[in-house]
Amino acid sequence: MTQHLTSFLEIDPQSDFTMHNLPYGIFSEIAQANKRVGVAIGDWVIDLAVLETHGLLQLDGNQNYFNQPTLNTFIESGKQNWQKVRQILQNLLSVDNPTLRDNAELRHSVFHPQNAVTLHLPIHVPGYTDFYSSKEHATNVGTMFRDPKNALLPNWSELPVGYNGRASSVIVSGTDIVRPSGQIKLPNSERPIFSATRKLDFELETAFIVGKATELGQPISIEDASDHIFGMVLLNDWSARDIQQWEYVPLGPFNAKTFASAISPWVVTMEALEPFKVKGPTQQPQPLRYLQENIANSYDIHLSVEVQTPQSQKSEVICQTNFKYMYWSMAQQLTHHTIAGCNVQVGDLMGSGTISGPTEDSYGSLLELTWNTTKPLTLSNGETRGFLEDGDRVVMKGYCEKDGIRVGFGQVENTILAAHKFEFNQTEEESYETV
């Protein structure tokens, strides 16, 4: 059982950002340009650049790790430093430590109220990979679009299917999403039309961030995989289902995804998640040897999606699921990613794939929740949704809780803006009807 840590700060035990969490992000003070590394604690951001300047964060290498516009420099400095900062911060925040507790001036420069800062994309993302590791999600999609009797393709149970995403369009929570346009093929027309998507969807995912690079041609063994993972974020892998359905054969999703992939601003470290480790689902058939692991390598992370329409006063929960349902572990994903020789870089973002659970209210996309609009959702104010409409706001949240200790992810939220008006949009008048 984890020992409860107590701070001199007042921290709501229901806060996502307890002493046990200490997630990293990039912030700037409002109306100031200087981006730097912060750690969330309660309603505050700890300014690591200020702590570093005051000599309170003595690390290996003795560089400037925290007056930086991304976390990459610090992450690259290695696992020993990640552990050291965690220990130093837990010590500095402790109710027994006078360094900050009794120095009002220093406290004033070190702690910023979260509502007085802007949060930025925490990571420079050199590569973005998205997996497809929820058996329930893959089964649902296969049932809808292929063959209900053979919903899972033969390779699905043998390897963590994944594909390369587009790193340039990874954005931070809060960024608005312009409804994408492109080619869609209506069921009864011979040729595609150009239109705004009528099937704009979210995908509830988590993602891990690579903390240790490899050279080309150097696979990561399943035993070493965890050493290469720095932390996790929430990921909304925005998707345009009609664009996707038309474009994705045979080379996979492209424009249906590359308009936006949004992540939460705080990176929760694997060390903070350690107490919440659980065993994942039994894998049958047993994977090939390079993917076999004999340790609990999943995490009990409660996940939810909320939607707020322009007509509603507040967001409401439309999906509740859990990371522990994922069939393939992050270690298996990373090992498989590198087995043929692909190198990874610090900051690489690896998405889980949509995380759906076993029940109909635990599906991680509207595609599944509304079964491709055949079962529209009814919201509490009477509105219905097949897919998302302009002005809708989607909020994803995640947290772990055990023995009264809470470690949360905060949230990733985006609002949908109307599509661009292209002069050659063939069907503007009917753009938001679902088909």
Add this chain to the structure above:
Amino acid sequence: MTQHLTSFLEIDPQSDFTMHNLPYGIFSEIAQANKRVGVAIGDWVIDLAVLETHGLLQLDGNQNYFNQPTLNTFIESGKQNWQKVRQILQNLLSVDNPTLRDNAELRHSVFHPQNAVTLHLPIHVPGYTDFYSSKEHATNVGTMFRDPKNALLPNWSELPVGYNGRASSVIVSGTDIVRPSGQIKLPNSERPIFSATRKLDFELETAFIVGKATELGQPISIEDASDHIFGMVLLNDWSARDIQQWEYVPLGPFNAKTFASAISPWVVTMEALEPFKVKGPTQQPQPLRYLQENIANSYDIHLSVEVQTPQSQKSEVICQTNFKYMYWSMAQQLTHHTIAGCNVQVGDLMGSGTISGPTEDSYGSLLELTWNTTKPLTLSNGETRGFLEDGDRVVMKGYCEKDGIRVGFGQVENTILAAHKFEFNQTEEESYETV
């Protein structure tokens, strides 16, 4: 008709690197670490960092553009600077200009023999996209693996199908290729095995390099697309066909490609290629309006592949084709890439897809040349090849020629090394048989 330019340097008119070319690369002198920008001319590399230091390259912005480890800083500085450097270099190299011609000391520091330098990856590649734009290639693959009667999928003729590649494994010519290992599914076994690939293949491609970035949500119109393209390279998109066949449904190729994508070291600018513009194939059906262009937007680029085995004294040509066969233009590819809102970054690499021509000796992969090993190639020394074997060296070349003026790409070449020996390789003894 282009006017012939004459230099005080002796340049073989059959050189790829004439006064009309002036391609950019990154070089270091052998046994020295300092990478910087060079331009190829005849058998020489022009040291642009030295020219810049001597004040001979006065550009907008007046920064350090050339004492840099990649071309990105220079490319980002904009099209005006690209044009200016071309003019300055053609002027400095001219037989009529005494600046370098009559200054032996300066010449000695400016010109390095190409055989006395190491060439590096010329670009930092933030994103790598690969298209699939040769109708002949897509038809061949569809005929072999799907349905000969419906070889082209319905979306193929409506949009330039593409997918996200892996930027981290883009390598420069000369880098050895370790034969990748992974899951392959033999025809008569129920489950996949772990093995080195038995179907290692090349893909003859070109790629363009993005020269001007966009913001997320800002599509590039077909009229503006050319302004966003800096230049072109040769690309060997290395592929493991057996890994690919097992993994690629439904999300596209992944480990079958991410072990290596090799490019030629010299980036040929679009300005140098301008005289070789030709009309591409007629597009039927006429594309949707956002993809319609009314100008010649293809290029007459002769392409070839040579193979050298460990037993042969020299490489021999096994494929000859031409870029002009490409169905979708680079402008159409880039416009389609951004139409849903995806942003592009300076240095993004956009592959053409395998370039196959109409005849059997113009196919751009061994998969097609040997029709998936059913028609093995016989080399001049009597050896045969279905796919590539360890020690084989693959060389791709490309050039334009018109009115006695030549602009060439040099080459991209790699040699295949034996696979890693994994303790869990199930079938080491039979790893290189094709199936």
